[in-house]
Amino acid sequence: MASAAPTAARADIVDVELILAVDVSLSMSPGELAIQRDGYAAALTSQQVIDAIRDGVHGKIAITYVEWAGVTVQNIVVPWTIVSNHEEAQAFAEKLTLHPPNSARRTSISGALTFAGDMFAESPHRGMKRVVDISGDGPNNQGGLVVPARDALVEQGITINGLPLMTTGGYSSVYDLANLDLYYQNCVIGGPGAFMIPVNDWDQFPEAVRRKLVLELAGGQPTHAHIVPAVTRDSTDCEVGEKMWRDRSWMWDNR
Secondary structure (H helix, E strand, O other): OOOHHHHHHHOEEEEEEEEEEEEOEOOOOHHHHHHHHHHHHHHHOOHHHHHHHHOOOOOOEEEEEEEEOOOOOEEEEEEEEEEOOHHHHHHHHHHHOOOOOOOEOOOOHHHHHHHHHHHHHHOOEEEEEEEEEEEEOOOOOOOOOHHHHHHHHHOOOOEEEEEEEOOOOOOOOOOOOOOHHHHHHHHHOEOOOOEEOOEOOHHHHHHHHHHHHHHHHHOOOOOOOOOEEOOOOOOOOOOHHHHHHHOHHHHHHOO
């Protein structure tokens, strides 16, 4: 206990600790994976995002970029980094493009959220707000159930925002979910001020990321028709991904 106080005193206080958790499951084509990284790089270096960072109480954030797929696949592409100006944002963005992303099997949103919780626990920074910004193109189908994983973070005061990718340009899959936006709204996002922005076409992705980051960093409330706040609806089956995976043999035989 004696060592805890000095460690806390040395913690770098920031306005937001932000984890960008990005889906790289096999349903994503190489082109789509590149669009994701390029979209985040462009958003982080946009003037609107830089202004949102500077307008914070401390004028700086701590941010990290993680790619995830199955329950054991979480790759930290850029570790925790302080960003307070355009130069630091540009350096972060350049690290995103150093190496091409690698895709992997399955989709474990619960695994990504649990990993995010561990990253917050081990962060050398202390944010006035902690946010997981999670994107994905399908429901949870591996690892623990998504709702308990979400609730575990929400109980710690962590906000989970979503970017459901409801696009049709990549690899088709028997695991596609037509109402992925409702799934994210009711099963994935949560916490103070949580919201999501559905992406229906890859052309929308860079702008959606930029708008999402500005809201997260500036602490604004969702106001646009395509920005959806968290709600609770019992009608959504939050285990639909697990059921689709269990029934995969039947689907393959009847495609």
